[in-house]
Amino acid sequence: MDPRRAETGKNSDQIQSGHVYHLALDIGGSLAKLVYFTKNDEHIVGSEKKKSPMKASGISNSSRNSPVLNGRLNFKKFETSKINDCLEFINSMKLHLGGVYKIVMIAMVMNAGCQQPESPGSQTITIKATGGGAYKYADLFKEKFRISLDKEDEMDCLVAGANFLLETIHQEAFTYMGNQKQFVWIDKNDLYPYLLVNIGSGVGMIKVEGDGKFERVSGTSIGGGTFWGLGKLLTKCKSFDELLDLSYRGNNRAVDMLVGDIYGGMDYSKIGLSSTTIASSFGRAISENKERDDYKPEDIARSLLRMISNNIGQISYLTALRFGLKRIFFGGFFIRRHPFTMDTLSVAVNFWSKGEAKAMFLQHEGFLGAVGAFMSSDKHGLKELLANQKVERPPSKLSFSLDQTQVPQQDGELNGDESIECSVYGA
Numbered sequence: 001m002d003p004r005r006a007e008t009g010k011n012s013d014q015i016q017s018g019h020v021y022h023l024a025l026d027i028g029g030s031l032a033k034l035v036y037f038t039k040n041d042e043h044i045v046g047s048e049k050k051k052s053p054m055k056a057s058g059i060s061n062s063s064r065n066s067p068v069l070n071g072r073l074n075f076k077k078f079e080t081s082k083i084n085d086c087l088e089f090i091n092s093m094k095l096h097l098g099g100v101y102k103i104v105m106i107a108m109v110m111n112a113g114c115q116q117p118e119s120p121g122s123q124t125i126t127i128k129a130t131g132g133g134a135y136k137y138a139d140l141f142k143e144k145f146r147i148s149l150d151k152e153d154e155m156d157c158l159v160a161g162a163n164f165l166l167e168t169i170h171q172e173a174f175t176y177m178g179n180q181k182q183f184v185w186i187d188k189n190d191l192y193p194y195l196l197v198n199i200g201s202g203v204g205m206i207k208v209e210g211d212g213k214f215e216r217v218s219g220t221s222i223g224g225g226t227f228w229g230l231g232k233l234l235t236k237c238k239s240f241d242e243l244l245d246l247s248y249r250g251n252n253r254a255v256d257m258l259v260g261d262i263y264g265g266m267d268y269s270k271i272g273l274s275s276t277t278i279a280s281s282f283g284r285a286i287s288e289n290k291e292r293d294d295y296k297p298e299d300i301a302r303s304l305l306r307m308i309s310n311n312i313g314q315i316s317y318l319t320a321l322r323f324g325l326k327r328i329f330f331g332g333f334f335i336r337r338h339p340f341t342m343d344t345l346s347v348a349v350n351f352w353s354k355g356e357a358k359a360m361f362l363q364h365e366g367f368l369g370a371v372g373a374f375m376s377s378d379k380h381g382l383k384e385l386l387a388n389q390k391v392e393r394p395p396s397k398l399s400f401s402l403d404q405t406q407v408p409q410q411d412g413e414l415n416g417d418e419s420i421e422c423s424v425y426g427a
């Protein structure tokens with residue numbers, strides 16, 4: 001991806017150097033995620049300007065003696081294999097100046113007699129980072145742009161991010177079943193315990209009992225990396241979006257062995273299996289005298305997506321059952337708000353649980369860890385501020401249609417590179 005693309009993209013008016021206030025990173029096995037706050041031009045609440053509607057909600061009367069800055073929380077991702085694009089983006093947008101450099105500047109200006117700070121180019125800047133890549137790429141960040149990564153634990157960030165989003169963002173959680181998307185109102189006093197299933201390259205399953213109270217209780221290596229890796233080998237597609245696009249159009253019946261294939265078109269109703277239930281994923285390929293190239297790539301992609309989603313859904317249900325958990329929240333970029341993936345996960349959970357355990361999804365599915373890393377310094381009080389807003393939380397601007405036929409054609413459409421309005425405390 002061209003790192004300069006965002007300069008001309010839909011966020012160009014929001015992302016200008018000098019407007020970035022705080023940045024955090026989550027560098028995983030497949031994707032590097034960025035969360036950063038950009039200030040609005042008319043951003044200060046509590047000054048004479050009094051431009052912001054937030055003033056009316058009483059937020060500026062907080063116990064803190066800091067102005068409240070209105071702006072946007074931005075979400076962006078890069079493939080980890082193209083980590084240099086991510087670095088170039090950070091550099092070209094001067095995102096890293098939203099790290100500690102500004103704070104150092106302010107401190108030095110306030111400190112009479114202090115020398116002028118060095119130019120940004122010669123200053124080491126520290127930014128919060130989580131995920132395995134915070135370790136793997138630490139030297140690269142330092143060598144290229146003198147950025148020092150302040151490492152936060154991946155699981156801590158994942159849980160902190162999920163808890164924060166579920167507790168504070170309006171319309172964050174939703175159910176998806178039979179083409180129906182339904183937002184779920186989360187009562188933060190009745191959120192815990194729940195099972196967090198993060199479907200990244202691999203899959204982590206975490207029992208969450210409160211803020212900072214969690215245990216990783218299960219996991220599986222058959223996850224998003226498996227879908228992307230096997231899909232690439234089997235369909236020869238060049239990008240994840242291409243693979244996802246194929247899966248929209250495919251029909252798994254061409255590849256999977258169904259109950260009806262075994263039972264001569266009949267249901268096996270005695271044990272509750274309809275003729276269309278998959279009896280064996282990819283099983284049809286054994287009984288036909290065909291090579292891989294004789295199958296349509298879209299059918300292979302569909303079957304693969306279904307196999308992996310079903311498997312994760314079933315393990316999730318069993319894990320929830322094992323710990324008596326009624327709610328399962330799915331996150332991770334594997335999902336990509338793909339209706340078919342969400343539907344398959346929900347059906348897999350529901351098939352055995354009969355509604356006892358509920359499958360839910362998060363709007364910011366792939367950014368849980370990055371949001372957690374962003375929150376970890378909490379020097380800007382985003383959490384405190386949003387929590388104090390009570391009902392008047394800033395609405396999420398991430399409304400979109402989940403039409404089954406909708407194909408995510410463009411970067412930025414269904415891919416999570418978005419932003420929401422919010423406010424932070426000024427330094």
Ligand SMILES: Nc1ncnc2c1ncn2[C@@H]1O[C@H](COP(=O)(O)OP(=O)(O)OP(=O)(O)O)[C@@H](O)[C@H]1O
Binds near residue numbers: 223332336
């Ligand atoms: N544009 C994309 N490029 C590559 N993979 C994508 C893309 N969009 C979604 N994915 C899927 O998302 C997965 C990565 O999800 P996520 O970013 O949540 O995990 P990660 O942090 O990279 O992995 P881990 O936590 O295991 O280190 C990929 O393996 C792939 O299945």
Ligand SMILES: CC(C)(CO)[C@@H](O)C(=O)NCCC(=O)O
Binds near residue numbers: 029219
């Ligand atoms: C190794 C991590 C934690 C890295 O994010 C993730 O990819 C994962 O949870 N993998 C699954 C490993 C397992 O539990 O089998």
